Amino acid sequence: MKRLALLATLALFGGTVLSSQVQAGATFDAVKARGSLNCGVHTGLAGFGAPDDKGNWAGLDVDVCRAVAAALFGDAKKVKYVPLTTQQRFTALQSGEIDMLSRNTTLTSQRDTELGLNFGPPNFYDGQGFLVPKKLNVKSAKELNGATICVLPGTTTELNLTDYFRANKMDFKPVVIEKQDELAAAFFAGRCDAITSDSSQLASIRSAQASNPDDYVILPELISKEPFATGVRHGDDQWFDLVKWVIYATFEAEEKGITSANIDSFKGKTDPVVKRLLGETPGLGKALGVGEDWAYQAIKQVGNYGESFERNVGSGSKLKLPRGLNAQWNKGGLIYALPIR
């Protein structure tokens, strides 16, 4: 009977995780019928996904959710935000608890295949770095041999860190704490010599939690490529297409200089690309299964990619991250909208 009970418990667990029966192709219809988008976001990472002082979610990743809702419903507010930890995020997406995952998630081959996910275009190119106190006088990650390093569990971070130290024949001691706030507190208390994470996250931690942000420096080495992308689960290509092209539309709008403020002045212009983007040349909306003003609504209500970047993580924010790799392709970056036609 004990074995039976165990089996039943296991089965029950498995069933709970994957209980909602999602049929292939049903996500799009389910979201539409529900009238709101369930979007998985960070539990609280300034600049990417965090509630502001009025309790409204804001951030670069949150803007992707809003843009998709605007394109689908014509209203960027029709989003239910589901804050997720690194451990919960994939299970939540696989099980159908959320419709899309926009939570600084690195696109990797393993996640694309084994986890049964599809990823839209990366909306932020990051890399894993190290944050150290200036008083340690460390100038390079290569000088960290023997250091104690604070690390968030269960991300590619742990693996990258170990790979880097193994490749350079150095030793380290990890301190792995589940909650980012507790981890950062341990680091600032001096439990670790360095804290490692994606460099955007380090900037966020430094600005939010250090008593004096100037006492800490991000080392120049980036030890990994971390392209953050929006994930959807396998099985609904129509839904995947919509998410993908909404993101490209915000890229394209920046390239064309279309912002939330000036978009109405572009109406009636002759540029065929702008006409397609604004839905004045119909067809694309129908193909995606949404209204022809899908891109117009997304840009009007949320803004183009550049606006979102500056507002959340760039010069208009506390993080003050440079555009770097996240500039448009014609300005030396990697943000490149595929042709919308």
Added chain:
Amino acid sequence: MSQDAPKTPWWNDQGNRAILYQVLVVGAVVLVGWYLISNTLANLAARNIATGFGFLGREAGFAIGESPIAFDPADSYAKAILVGLLNTLIVAVLGVALSTVIGTIVGIARLSGNWLVARLATLYVETLRNIPVLLQLLFWYALITEGLPAARQAFNPLPGVFLSNRGLKLPTPDWGGTEWAVLAALLLSVLGAMLLARWARRRQAETGQSFPSGWAGLGLILSLPLLVWLLGGAPVAMQVPELKGFNFEGGTTVSPEFAALLTGLTLYTASFIAEIVRSGILAVSPGQTEAALALGLRRGQVLRLVVLPQALRVIIPPLTSQYLNLTKNSSLAVAIGYPDLVSVSNTTINQTGQAIEGVALLMAVYLAVSLGISVFMNWYDKKTALVGR
């Protein structure tokens, strides 16, 4: 009755009905289980999610902060999970032992005639058992990491001993193998002392003559390892921790994470055990104590020979629950960074993406550990049960 009783149909027979109901219940459970499992597998297959335990043999690729056995990132996931299990067991075993000792002392202190002692014990119990254990763990961890100085300004209370927010660094004997012989001698002498105590008890029961087995045992435990140490040439070399680069090297470390987890779990569980001990003692009729005193036993003897053996029968079942709680609460280690079973499994689940297998493994291991504790405690409970004569 002279005639045959009218034949009852088999479904009206009580025994048959009982069997029928049991078959139906088991059948329903199996059916539901089968449905859920096949549904899960079908869903996983439909979404191209990898299944199976094949990942256990693959290279883990991550490092673990502390480990009783040598662990390298090139080792397999299975070994990483084993390290996590060992870390959990270390905390559980030490926590159970320490919380029993502290709990017993506090429980007896609550019944003390001394006003101050009794009130302090009450204060301890009521404070610690009423604060969530997770908060207590975070408190101890913050106290250690924020309250203690950095490695370069470490306290140095004794030569070779350093206390900082990197943990407690202790020197280890470096006796070229003799330390293991001394350790073996220590274990041997403890075993000898236990056998001696058993022999002395049996002799007293048979002949009435007492034997100072406590003192003799202590002498044995002290003298045998000393003798081995002297025979080994009385080595004194120590491996002393030294500040090198970022941190201390050499010696052994009690990490802040381990210290915070052990302290938090022990003090929390001890507050419950104290209440269990107190209730156990109060369950023994005061007439027993009075009778024992009337027979001329001393206070300590009354407690040890009359009250506690009877109280134990009341104490052990709830005590088992507390041991199980402590073991399971050790999974809160993820909050303060101690690499226990859950912490290592979390990393494994995230790197492999196989949450169902990972959590199933986790649950199976905790169940096995808990059942092990239960089996042992039930055996001990039977052993201490009142023997009818």
